[in-house]
Amino acid sequence: MEYKDIPTKADIERIAARRRPGSVSIYLPTGTTPPEADHARIELKNHLARALRELEAAQVPRERVDAVRAEGERILEDRDFWRYQSRSLAVFLDGELAETFRLPNRLSSSCDIGDRFYVKPLVRAITFPQTALVLALAQNSVRLIRVSPEGPATEVEVPGMPKDVAAAVGKTSVSGRSAEGRIQGSEGQKVRMLEYVQAIERALHPVLATSTVPLILAATEPLVGIFRGAIDHSRLVDEVIPGNPEEKTAEELAAAARLVLDRVYAQTIGQLKEDFSSRIAAGTGLVDLSDIARAATFGAVETLVFDIDRRVPGSVDDESGAIVYADEDTIANHGVVDEILRRSLASKARVYALRADDVPGGGAAAATVRYPV
Structure with a gap:
């Protein structure tokens, strides 16, 4: 398991x-x-x-x-x-x-x-955790599905989640008029769908409040627009899994979600590279390891990206940030990039572990700084 x-x-x-x-x-x-x-x-x-x-x-x-x-x-x-x-x-x-x-x-x-x-x-x-929550939203059903890098997708039981639009609609609509009376036609249907989405939001709130993973919506219009207008969740992904989610199994939705995550992370890396290019041109982006080590020592690193697979044996001076390189890691020297990371974390820098091709400048690490040192 x-x-x-x-x-x-x-x-x-x-x-x-x-x-x-x-x-x-x-x-x-x-x-x-x-x-x-x-x-x-x-x-x-x-x-x-x-x-x-x-x-x-x-x-x-x-x-x-x-x-x-x-x-x-x-x-x-x-x-x-x-x-x-x-x-x-x-x-x-x-x-x-x-x-x-x-x-x-x-x-x-x-x-x-x-x-x-x-x-x-x-x-x-x-x-890039490759983990997500998918909200499969239709008028006649709603499911919350947890997606992980491998293993089966699992449906999350959410207390208080309405079964469908009819189950979510009360006797009085949000405007104070009877959903069965004065509001008729497309206007009444949109009001009922809004109440439905609001009931879903109330049920999801305890789950999403502590979640750090992306939320991906699988739905069609007009529910997509109504949901986005009613829900303010920082982890909600822009891209939607299209089509009627009732026609897709949890595994099919998970497969679609993983493709969405790949595109989200590719956009994130692309944006990082663009940001680093402009910061390097402005003098607040660093690709030289000695400069990065010094900045990390003085708490100046704002964002650190590094090659997860590359080791640079050596140590970093506690006071000056000067690097002393070594032929191999020993019990006395713990690796230059890991020590830069440790000091960057201490100053609350944003950190990203990337593959070699994604590190700006092509080195073991790159950084943007809050101020020159």
Whole structure:
């Protein structure tokens, strides 16, 4: 069974802010079938054994090593946990904190040990999550469908959701006239559909108030226009899944929604590139890693984009932001881009984990700044 517990940006900021010798960060691909979960569990066990050896070699205090071992073994032995997985697993252990995230995106296997957690791969889950809610809206039915990157679409039970227009219409319309009396014809039908949409909005409000995923509407006119005129939801996507949603299964709607999400994210990347081009020309966009590291150190980064797959071994000076490059990552240096990310998160920058071709300037990272440093 698929289960996701995707971090919020606040979760990532909190984890990135921790500094404690002997911090272990593990990422590994998983899956939703028992064989995939068993393989992932074995891989985690191997990563944990390697991490413990490195902690002992680095002379991390014995009690901390033992605490990391106990945290890891508790995760390994949790049968219910391994029954419910997604596409990837992130594990963070430092002897005091033990945290896991089951992620919908596919990540490469890695194990990092240092005085802080390795958070760069975690950002991908909040950049383009490929998760959405679809509201399939027709006069005779309404469904809310949850879409995930893989696995079946699921219909969400919403308390108080009206079944159709007739069930939503009260004895008195919004204008105070009887829906069955003085309002007739197309005017009366539009009033009834407005009441229907308003009843749906009231039922959906508790769900949407805490949702961070896009909401995609599947409907036809005039319900599309009535819904957009009555609903003010920041995550409502401009593009609509066309056609009568009653003629589509949940899986067909999910397939259409994934195509919509692809176009939404392509537009987002295109807009990012345009914004960066104009900011670079204005002198407030940076593509040189040394400049970005300095800006991040002084809290000046406004937006950071980086190549999720590229590692740049080295360290960043705490005071000046100067980079000292290395041949490979060690327990003493945690990677330049990840440290830039950590400092950017501390100053509440917007962050995007992208593929190499989408990073402006073609480097490991690019940034816009609030002010020159």
